Amino acid sequence: MRVLFFAQLKDVAGCAEMELAPASPLNGEQLWKILTEKIPALADHKKNTRLACNWEYADEQTVFSGSDEVALIPPVSGG
């Protein structure tokens, strides 16, 4: 699973992307648990960060599995 970080989260994570190999498909909460274990500083940003899976915003039903491209989307500020 490829996990991408953008904008200030890139600074928080210290990298633009990381590779995860979950043993089984994850829901959003399980994914956050793994991410914050690896990068504790992400926990402060969880409240304002949306997850995306394969270029779409995830919702409560979204399941994240090994072949997905996952992105952490902090508050956007385009335009």
Add this chain to the structure above:
Amino acid sequence: MKLFCRMEIEIQLTKGPIAEKISPPQWWPSAKTALGAWIEFRGLVRDEENGGTISALEYEAYPEMAAREIRRLIQDISTRHPCLAAKVIHRVGIIPVGETAIYLGVAARHRAEAIALTGEFMDGLKRDVPIWKRRALPIDFVGDEVTSLTSKKSETPHVVSYKSLDEAISEISSSCQPLPPVRVPLEESFGRVLRETVCAPEDLPPNDRSTRDGYAILADDASDNFQIVDTIHAADWKPRLLRRGEAVRVATGAALPCDGVRVVMQEHVERNGDKIKITKLESGSSLRKRGEDVKAGQPLMKSGVRLDAGKLALLATAGCTQPLVSPRLRVAHFTTGDEIIPPDQTPEPGQIRDSNSILIRGLLQNFSCDLDQKHLPENFEAAWAQLDLNRIAAADLILISGGASVGDKDFTRPLLERLGFETAFSQVNVRPGKPLIFGVNGSRVAFGLPGNPLSHFVCFHFAVATALAKLTGEIAPKFMRGRLATKLDDKPCPRETLWPARLEFLNGEINLHPLKWSSSGDVTCFAAANALIRVPVNCAELEAGAELEFLPLRSMMGS
């Protein structure tokens, strides 16, 4: 309603400027006959962000998802406000003030739905589309640099990008932005760069002062004998009017009693009790006029100078106890290579003692840095596992010694790329120091330095020192001109050479002594080098007296 959802939608994310004129008829052949309204909206970069004046904004996007979200957004809005076609262009990267960040063109049958779609789209964009204002570039960011940055071509990944020495220096210079300044006490400002112009709060000196131990008398008083009416010591403030025939005893540095006086040296008078007689006429007035050094309100020190002991003393004189200066730089330095052993151990065959860690530590000493150093194993994944990503994320500058070539074990570039750095170049046409990697990640920069000690030394001075200067808001080191004191014997080389040299002043002229040097592993010339001579391409030998460019090594000048 579904019928109207079939809008033609064109979406672009671009790094370059958005065209000044985009005309509708060529866009949408199918919409041509039905077209009744065409609305264009441009969002421009303002000169103000969060209350500060800026020169540019840098945008970042998640391109694949941004394009999908824009499409989804327009399709959704068009179910309520059916339009014919839309074109969206969002620029990313650095966008100077006054230029277009987003362009939206909407074609519709009537204006109402086109205007409504425009409004709702911009609201939705700012809510959902993964594009970010990454950072604001401050106003002291020069316009030319904005232009050179925005016209920068993006590199294809994993292609070795080769730069000349000048190109490399200018790329580093334009990729590093001054970090936001901070106000700190004078005691903590040594080695930092002053980021404001400090003006004299009062005249210096604040009043007319005596430069001698002697006697103040009226400037036009031609009397021979004088009555001493007062004594003024250096710290005294005793204004009074003098009459003819009156003198005031003054110490060196004492504030004079009134205007229109001169000081007669004590050696040129004969004193008898409280009377003096001038024995020798002197020219000149032996005083420093008020404001002679600097007048109140005049600049004492300009923004962009690195504060050394003398400059701190001047700031203290001016009462500037909380100067606005560059922040302490956070630097992470990694050494790599399994052949490297700590300097207190005896090398086995194939091993060498680590000299780069102490070299970097020493070179950074003058720059007010917080330095984190660590040795990494040669295996990429093993090295990755040892990285403290939080600490790296906090670093303004990352240096990796060794592993900069393209050998199997040379992981610097992949490592920097996994850390989110875009490789600006990976080789420089210079000897020594060819495999030099430079990466950029937002406002943070990274260097992969070749492991050979001399290459390291050279790359630090022309590349890392440039970045340090720019990040802290200082004027970057520049090449100067000087003369060769002794012959420089070299084989013709297709690369420019930065030749270690000893700079000496002789009769007011700069003399450059090239130091003995054969390979980039050569370390003996370190101890004496305080300059790098720039030897042109294919230059076999240069006679004594030849005029050449050289880079003075400020950090080594004390030696």
